[in-house]
Amino acid sequence: MTKDLLNYFRLKQKDRASETLFDTQCPFCSVQCTMQLVEERVVERAHYKVIPKDNPTSHGRLCIKGLNAHQHALHPERLKSPLLKVNGQFVRVSWKDALDFIKENFRKIQKYDGFNALGVYGGGSLTNEEAYLLGKFARVALRTKHIDYNGRFCMSAAASAMNDTFGIDRGLTNKLSEIPFARCIILAGTNIAECQPTIMPYFHQAKQNGSYFIVIDPRETATCELADLHLKIKPGTDAALVNGFLKVIFDEGYVDYAFVDEKTEGFAELKEHIDRIQLDEIAQLTGIAPEVIRFAAIQYASAQTGMVFTARGVEQQTNGNMTVRNFLNLVLVTGKIGKLGCGYGAITGQGNGQGGREHGQKADQLPGYRDIENEEHRKYIADVWGISENELPRKGVSAYEMMQKISAGEITGMFIMGSNPIVSSPNAQFVKKALKTLKCLVVVDLFLSETAQLADLVLPTSSYLEDEGTITNLEGRVTLRPASKIPPKEVKQDWEILCEIADVLGRGEYFRFSSAEEIFNELRLASRGGKADYYGITYERLRKERVYWPCPSFDHPGTARMFEQSFAHRDGKARLAVVENQFPKEQITEQYPLYLTTGRVLSHYLTGVQTRKSPALASRHIESFVEIHPNAAKKYKIENNTLVKLETKRGAAVVRSKYSYKIREDTVFVPFHWSGIQNINQITDDSLDPHCKMPGFKICAVRISPIVNLEKN
Structure with a gap:
């Protein structure tokens, strides 16, 4: 081919090429990094690249998940139309047929089993508008008290x-x-380097500034590279460890009495409790030497400024509520809150884990963090929604408790949006068995997830590229995610689906929305005067800036630092609490001699439904694994890189072994992103924290054995 002819074809190809830009935010973790997806079409083929965009949280950084998020949104297996199960097989149906199916089946359940026989199960990745509307949908359209979510x-x-x-x-x-x-930072049960890597530079800068890092974790994770002191604690004894810290602080004079006297309640009771504690006892319980406990406590207490961060390692325990309360005791008795460089942070996991729980997805909450059992709160929200207070259902039960009610026959129909409880729930086989007993299961998802496969009807929803709305990130900043990509022809946005179902159920008058912004404006009004007050935040403002809540008025700048003057209790004071040396409900035994703990890997997210559809991410971790110390492996005859069986009282899972000297010898670790035989939540403990109903994911007793012949096992 001559040079002139080659140039001719190049020019013709260029003429036929087009470029489209999509501004968006990463759909995964709570940092909510911003980016631009560039779609370049040449002839009939599309090529994509991702360009990070600056923002005040992650400053233009993206992790490997964000760089490849578009791969699942563009995946050929995405659901493109409603699917109805007929004779055990899914068949494509129209939206009219799908809505008629819901109308017929939901009304039948309401007639024969009652309104509360319908359950609604939401997700922490829904936008604020969709989370708000889902709560309203459950209570106004379905008139059920049973709503909760995977958050x-x-x-x-x-x-x-x-x-x-x-x-x-x-x-x-x-x-x-x-x-x-x-000047001192405690990281307890949080692996930020793999879960929220784009905020790690803040911690690196602290390190460069001379901050002292204490990391509390039974494993040596990537985050432990920051550690000046790594406390490789016995799983489930975090509350006891903090009691040890408090013992040192009280005994050696590090209490900030001026702060405690002015801004807290309950100090005398806490001191009486701590006076009875012996440091040697704490050391024996936690596996951390007394002198190390003393050293760590003094490092934090004596620092001029300090921050404490916790995450699921501390929180996903059957005493998670009280364990966090003890870390908050630590913050309060040293006066390290409400000032520059002093405070507490719970590192949110899901993209909208913060906003998702503020506006009505939780069983006991109404929008704005209002209490569903508070008569004044009920009246306010009923007025916003245009219903009488008597019509508003009372408190329901938590996510896992809904599964128990399904098993007991009290809930006979369920609507699931943005969640995959068959993989994410503890004792997952029980959950799967329960869901199979439902008279009607409707699931809204991007893909035919493990839960969707059990559904009677699956409805296709939009991806993050196509779904405009607000997200509240881990800092409490409200962000606006634009959505300029048009969804596939028969795909609807979550809020549209909710409005259309409400309409066919005869409750459409309460759901006359034509945009996400209209829903947000009602959310703003519903949250006004509540703890999570969004009233002063508008789409117009969010197009210019990310705004912290509480933000009660249009001229309010947003609240970047909490508790500078007082706390949110009526008397303005924080509450100290007595926390006993609590332990996991399930202890290791001769039959189940190891602790099992679970967590994440960098390239996957939650139940893996989306990330396993991304070739670039799936190839980094193609299967699950169990991290085990070589000494423990030798004891139980486990060779490296071989299939092993993990068993608890609830069942078994099969994964591949991976030797690691970075984990305690009495503990094994498995990530939770896989399904089927690799689903570790088939065997995790379903005991619940009595205060918050958090399952005990992070600690259960397990035995491990080699698999010589998988066919025989």
């Missing part, structure tokens, strides 16, 4: 502890940009 498994322990202690729950009490000013 119950994420933030409930920390959220309830902050509400009890401070009178309000916001994930971080300070801006992320204050982290470099903390």
